[in-house]
Each structure stands twice: as structure tokens, then as C-alpha cells.
Amino acid sequence: MLRPFDSLPRRGRGPLWRDPAARALVFQVLLLIGLASVIGLLVHNTLQNLDARGINTGFDFLDNRAGFSISQTLISYDGNSTYGRTFVIGLLNTLLVSALGIVAATIIGFTVGIARLSPNYLLAKLATVYVELFRNIPLLLQILFWYIAVIRSMPSPRQSLSLGDMVFLNGRGLFVPAPEPQTGFWFSVAALLAGSVAAMLMARHNRQRQSRTGRRLPMGWIIPALVLGLPVMVFLVSGSPLQWDVPALKGFNFSGGLTVLPELLALWIALSIYTAAFIAEIVRSGIQSVPKGQTEAARALSLPPRLTMNQVIIPQAMRVIIPQMTSQYLNLIKNSSLATAIGYPDLVAVFAGTTLNQVGQSVEIMAMTMAVYLVLSLLVSLLMNIYNARTALRER
Amino acid sequence: MGSVQTTSSDIPMIELQRLNKWYGEFHVLRDIDLTVRKGERIVICGPSGSGKSTMIRCINHLEEHQAGDVIVNGITMTRDVKRVEQIRRHVGMVFQHFNLFPHLSVLDNCCLSPVWVKKTPRKKAVDTAMMYLERVKIADQAHKYPGQLSGGQQQRVAIARSLCMHPDVMLFDEPTSALDPEMIKEVLDVMIELAEEGMTMLCVTHEMGFARTVADRVIFMDEGQIIEENDPETFFNHPRSPRTRAFLGQILGH
Numbered sequence: 001m002l003r004p005f006d007s008l009p010r011r012g013r014g015p016l017w018r019d020p021a022a023r024a025l026v027f028q029v030l031l032l033i034g035l036a037s038v039i040g041l042l043v044h045n046t047l048q049n050l051d052a053r054g055i056n057t058g059f060d061f062l063d064n065r066a067g068f069s070i071s072q073t074l075i076s077y078d079g080n081s082t083y084g085r086t087f088v089i090g091l092l093n094t095l096l097v098s099a100l101g102i103v104a105a106t107i108i109g110f111t112v113g114i115a116r117l118s119p120n121y122l123l124a125k126l127a128t129v130y131v132e133l134f135r136n137i138p139l140l141l142q143i144l145f146w147y148i149a150v151i152r153s154m155p156s157p158r159q160s161l162s163l164g165d166m167v168f169l170n171g172r173g174l175f176v177p178a179p180e181p182q183t184g185f186w187f188s189v190a191a192l193l194a195g196s197v198a199a200m201l202m203a204r205h206n207r208q209r210q211s212r213t214g215r216r217l218p219m220g221w222i223i224p225a226l227v228l229g230l231p232v233m234v235f236l237v238s239g240s241p242l243q244w245d246v247p248a249l250k251g252f253n254f255s256g257g258l259t260v261l262p263e264l265l266a267l268w269i270a271l272s273i274y275t276a277a278f279i280a281e282i283v284r285s286g287i288q289s290v291p292k293g294q295t296e297a298a299r300a301l302s303l304p305p306r307l308t309m310n311q312v313i314i315p316q317a318m319r320v321i322i323p324q325m326t327s328q329y330l331n332l333i334k335n336s337s338l339a340t341a342i343g344y345p346d347l348v349a350v351f352a353g354t355t356l357n358q359v360g361q362s363v364e365i366m367a368m369t370m371a372v373y374l375v376l377s378l379l380v381s382l383l384m385n386i387y388n389a390r391t392a393l394r395e396r
Numbered sequence: 397m398g399s400v401q402t403t404s405s406d407i408p409m410i411e412l413q414r415l416n417k418w419y420g421e422f423h424v425l426r427d428i429d430l431t432v433r434k435g436e437r438i439v440i441c442g443p444s445g446s447g448k449s450t451m452i453r454c455i456n457h458l459e460e461h462q463a464g465d466v467i468v469n470g471i472t473m474t475r476d477v478k479r480v481e482q483i484r485r486h487v488g489m490v491f492q493h494f495n496l497f498p499h500l501s502v503l504d505n506c507c508l509s510p511v512w513v514k515k516t517p518r519k520k521a522v523d524t525a526m527m528y529l530e531r532v533k534i535a536d537q538a539h540k541y542p543g544q545l546s547g548g549q550q551q552r553v554a555i556a557r558s559l560c561m562h563p564d565v566m567l568f569d570e571p572t573s574a575l576d577p578e579m580i581k582e583v584l585d586v587m588i589e590l591a592e593e594g595m596t597m598l599c600v601t602h603e604m605g606f607a608r609t610v611a612d613r614v615i616f617m618d619e620g621q622i623i624e625e626n627d628p629e630t631f632f633n634h635p636r637s638p639r640t641r642a643f644l645g646q647i648l649g650h
Contacts, residue, residue, distance in 0.1 A: 211518035297495035301509035302484035315499045
């Protein structure tokens with residue numbers, strides 16, 4: 001007669017290699033040792049190679065004189081600045097185009113996404129065409145298109161497109177008047193701050209007032225009056241202490257004013273339009289993910305369409321939208337490194353390009369550049385996760 | 397509102413006159429004529445696809461009819477957005493799948509429309525909401541979220557949410573069809589209580605026990621038409637139409 005349990009002792013834990021927890025621990029330790037050896041080998045090998053070729057290691061080069069010029073510098077920079085400075089310049093340029101891109105892509109994306117769901121046939125179809133057109137053409141091509149075919153093909157400075165002889169657009173970029181604050185201007189800035197604080201207090205007061213009496217103050221008038229009206233009044237009373245440096249045609253080009261480089265313009269437009277096509281789809285799917293019953297319940301409670309959208313649909317759509325928006329923002333930041341293709345001086349072009357060519361310390365420079373994108377991405381993720389956690393639904 | 401004790405009177409609360417509706421080629425509602433007086437309790441039954449839900453959804457314009465008239469409290473329904481919103485203020489609705497707002501607490505579900513649409517002071521809206529939540533015996537859950545409640549509890553919240561707008565009529569669209577059997581009773585009890593207080597009610601339901609106890613009239617619909625309309629006693633014991641008999645045989649027979 002067969003006795004199936006004969007091979008097992010009546011009690012006891014059995015040998016260690018049959019315990020899943022012990023096995024898992026052993027495998028993890030082995031993996032860690034393996035990983036450490038590979039990294040160690042790589043580092044050792046690299047150091048040896050660098051040493052053999054007489055290449056310096058370490059970050060001392062950051063203090064050396066760079067000696068090349070950069071077309072767009074948000075902080076002061078000249079040929080005598082250090083390589084460390086070129087890093088900061090490149091980083092700021094990357095941040096600038098990313099921030100501009102994120103703002104524009106979000107606005108265009110939400111507009112197109114909502115338009116796709118519009119009952120207006122023409123509007124919905126136009127939005128569909130927009131999405132299908134721009135998300136299906138490679139981004140690099142779009143950047144080149146905007147740069148070469150649109151902006152660089154603008155007329156020469158003499159035939160600039162102009163807006164009231166203040167703003168000029170030509171093949172060399174966009175020229176806008178630059179504000180030059182005079183003494184006393186800070187009164188207006190202080191008024192703006194005071195007005196904003198007052199507006200926030202008013203908004204809070206209004207919420208309490210609505211809680212108490214059910215009526216809302218006409219905030220649509222009060223907030224602009226406080227935020228804009230107050231500083232404008234102070235500005236006028238203090239004798240308009242702000243002058244504009246208007247760009248003017250001198251010789252072959254404009255001088256004075258603020259110049260937006262054609263590279264920045266092209267990159268900004270391309271990044272915004274490309275990313276907006278994806279954001280539009282995310283917004284559409286987010287809104288459509290809210291069950292139809294929610295709209296019906298809101299309508300049955302006689303909520304008008306705008307309130308239904310703001311109070312019922314959008315808050316629920318956001319939990320679908322936010323995680324996907326995060327990855328689009330990250331894509332935009334990373335895609336901004338395609339700037340190199342048209343010579344916009346972003347971090348990759350300036351630091352991982354020119355600086356690397358001059359210094360030759362590829363390991364350090366590549367590591368720093370990659371670390372920047374990693375840190376930026378993690379920061380954006382963190383912010384979006386915090387926002388997402390605050391809007392998450394509570395269940396069980 | 398609930399304290400007003402009215403019995404069936406002759407003020408027409410809802411009038412449907414030769415109501416017709418098509419979904420494309422499909423004729424969902426055919427020449428529906430129905431008058432509901434103030435305080436009347438009406439139960440509508442019929443096989444699925446017979447147009448009963450569509451009919452009551454026309455009353456608050458969740459569905460648009462193509463011919464005929466819907467008149468609520470003397471006001472004729474048109475497409476005019478303001479008019480539709482005015483009528484909806486007086487018509488409460490409870491759905492099969494509750495449709496509570498999952499991102500708002502039970503209390504905020506009840507206060508949303510009073511605060512934003514009726515401009516009720518929030519404190520007053522909260523008091524009203526708590527009063528109705530108390531009546532549907534769920535006040536202790538006021539600060540929970542819909543996802544934390546059972547189906548029966550959610551449906552009772554949905555009823556309270558509608559009542560917070562002080563409606564003159566309540567529409568129930570299969571309020572117990574999505575519930576587990578042991579939760580049906582708690583919802584029906586609330587509905588019976590509401591009926592006893594004199595609320596004008598139109599209920600699409602297959603709960604025939606509820607129809608017998610509460611209804612003033614039972615309506616049987618099939619293929620978009622009202623086939624038979626009678627007081628519960630006659631309706632259940634002496635149905636005239638063979639189609640009614642067949643339907644009753646099916647749902648009561650086992």
C-alpha cells in the first residue's frame with residue numbers, strides 16, 4: 001500500500017534550500033554581488049583607459065575658462081566665464097524652453113481635447129485632424145520644419161512683419177520691446193503683490209460668505225480690479241516709471257529690445273504643438289472615462305453644463321489625466337534636447353556638445369547631463385504625484 | 397416639502413400628450429398619453445425595451461422627445477436650456493446605478509446642487525442634507541465617500557440627494573434592480589415612507605409587492621405603448637390585456 005507522506009519527517013522545518021524566503025534572500029545577495037562587480041569592473045576599466053591616454057578625471061575642469069560664446073544667455077556670460085557657467089547657462093536654456101513648452105502644450109492640449117468632444121461637427125473634426133497630423137510626424141522633422149521652412153524663411157529684417165512698429169518678426173527672430181524699470185517702479189510691483197494678497201483674502205472671504213449666506217460676490221470683477229487695477233493706478237500715480245526699449249532697425253538688423261532667437265521660437269512651437277496633440281488625446285480619454293451616468297445625475301439635479309464640467313466631470317477625469325500628463329511633461333523636457341539639431345543652446349548643445357568637445361572628459365560631462373534630466377524628471381514626477389494623491393478617490 | 401400632507405387631488409403635476417420618440421428608425425415611444433395628479437403614486441412596469449425608462453427620462457429632458465408635449469406643473473418642456481433647468485429643479489430622479497459623485501462625500505453629494513444651483517447658504521444646505529440623511533437612516537455615514545458604502549446605502553443617499561432640492565415629483569428608474577436581494581428592502585422602505593408622506597412619484601420597477609402596497613395606479617407598457625392602466629387591485633387580479641396577463645404570469649409565476 002502506497003503511503004504518500006512517508007518521505008517527509010513528521011515535524012521539522014526541512015532543509016534551508018527548500019524555504020522560499022531563504023532562497024529569495026540568497027538570490028538577492030547574489031544579484032547584488034554580481035551588480036557591484038560589473039560596476040566596479042566598468043569604473044576600474046574606464047579609469048585605467050583614461051589614465052593610459054592621459055585624460056584628466058574629476059570635476060576640476062568646471063573652474064577652467066570656457067572661451068566660447070553662446071547665442072542665448074539668461075544670466076551674464078562671456079568668453080572668460082568658466083565651464084561651470086556654461087553648464088548653468090545650458091541648464092537655464094533647457095528649463096526655459098521646457099517651461100514655455102509645458103505651459104503652451106497644456107493650454108493647447110486641453111483646448112483641442114475638449115474641442116474633440118464638442119457637439120459642433122466642424123470643431124470636433126478640426127481637432128481630430130490636428131491630433132492625427134501632429135502626433136504622427138516625427139518631432140525632429142517638425143522642429144526642422146518650423147525652423148527652416150517657417151521661421152528662417154521669414155522676410156529679412158527690412159521687410160519684417162510688424163505689429164504696431166513695436167513687435168517685429170523676421171528670419172532672425174522675434175523682436176519685442178524690453179521693459180526698463182525706472183526709480184519708483186518698485187511701488188507698482190509692491191502694489192501688484194499687495195493686490196494679489198488682497199485678492200486671495202477676498203476669495204477666502206467670498207467662500208466663507210457663500211457658506212454663510214449662499215451668495216457669491218462678483219469675483220469676476222473684484223479679482224481683476226485688485227490684481228491689475230491697483231498696480232496700474234499706483235503706476236500711473238507714481239508717474240509711469242517704466243520705459244520701453246523698443247527694437248529699431250539699425251543697418252541690417254534690429255537693435256535694442258528683447259530678441260527671441262529663431263531657434264527658441266521654432267523649438268518652442270514644435271514642442272508645444274507636438275506634445276499638445278498627445279495631451280489632447282489624454283484629456284479626451286479622461287473626460288470620456290467618466291461614466292455617462294455622472295452627467296445625467298448632474299443634469300437631473302439641474303446643474304448647468306459649465307458647473308457639471310467643473311464640479312463633476314473634470315475632478316473625476318483628472319485622476320485619469322494626471323499620471324499620463326506627467327509622462328508627457330517628462331517627454332517634453334527630454335525632447336527639448338533635440339534643440340541640438342537647430343542649434344538652440346540647450347544643455348545638450350552647450351555642455352554635452354561644445355564643452356565636451358573642448359574638455360574631452362566625456363564620463364563626467366555625460367554623467368552630469370544625464371543627472372540633470374533624471375533630477376528634472378523625478379522632480380516633475382514628484383510634483384504630479386503629490387497633486388494626484390490629493391485628487392485621488394477614496395474607496396473602502 | 398415632505399411635511400405637506402396632500403392626497404390625490406386634481407392638479408395635474410405631469411402631463412404627457414401624444415408623446416413620440418424614435419431612436420433612428422426604432423419607434424421607442426408611441427402616442428403616450430399620461431396624466432399624473434399631485435400626490436399620485438404611479439408604478440410603471442413592462443418587459444425590458446418597452447420604453448418605460450425612456451418615458452420617465454423624457455419628463456426631465458434626459459431624453460428628448462420628437463413629437464407631442466411634456467408638461468410639468470403647467471410648464472411645457474422645450475429645448476430652452478433655462479426652461480429645462482427650471483423644470484429639473486422641481487423633478488428629482490433616482491437612477492438604477494445610483495450615480496453618486498464618487499469624488500464627493502455623502503454630505504457634499506447632497507449639498508452640491510442646493511449650494512451651486514439654488515444658492516442656499518452652505519450651513520442651511522448642510523442642515524437640510526443631514527435632515528434627509530437622517531430620514532433615510534444614513535446620517536452616521538455623512539462624511540464617508542460613496543465608494544465606502546454598500547449598494548443599498550448608496551441608493552438611499554441618492555434618494556436623499558434628490559430630496560435636498562425639495563422636488564415636487566420624484567422619478568425612480570429601476571431603483572432596486574442593481575441591488576443585492578437583502579438590500580432591496582431598505583430602499584423600498586424609504587420609498588414607501590416617502591409615498592406615505594404624499595410625494596408625487598413615478599416608479600419604474602418590477603417590485604410588484606411595492607406596487608400593490610403603494611401605487612395608486614399601475615401602468616403596463618409594451619413596445620413603446622401604454623397597454624393597460626389600472627388600480628393595483630384590478631391590475632393584478634383582473635388584467636384585461638393578454639399581454640399584461642403573460643407578463644404578470646412571467647414575473648409572478650415562480
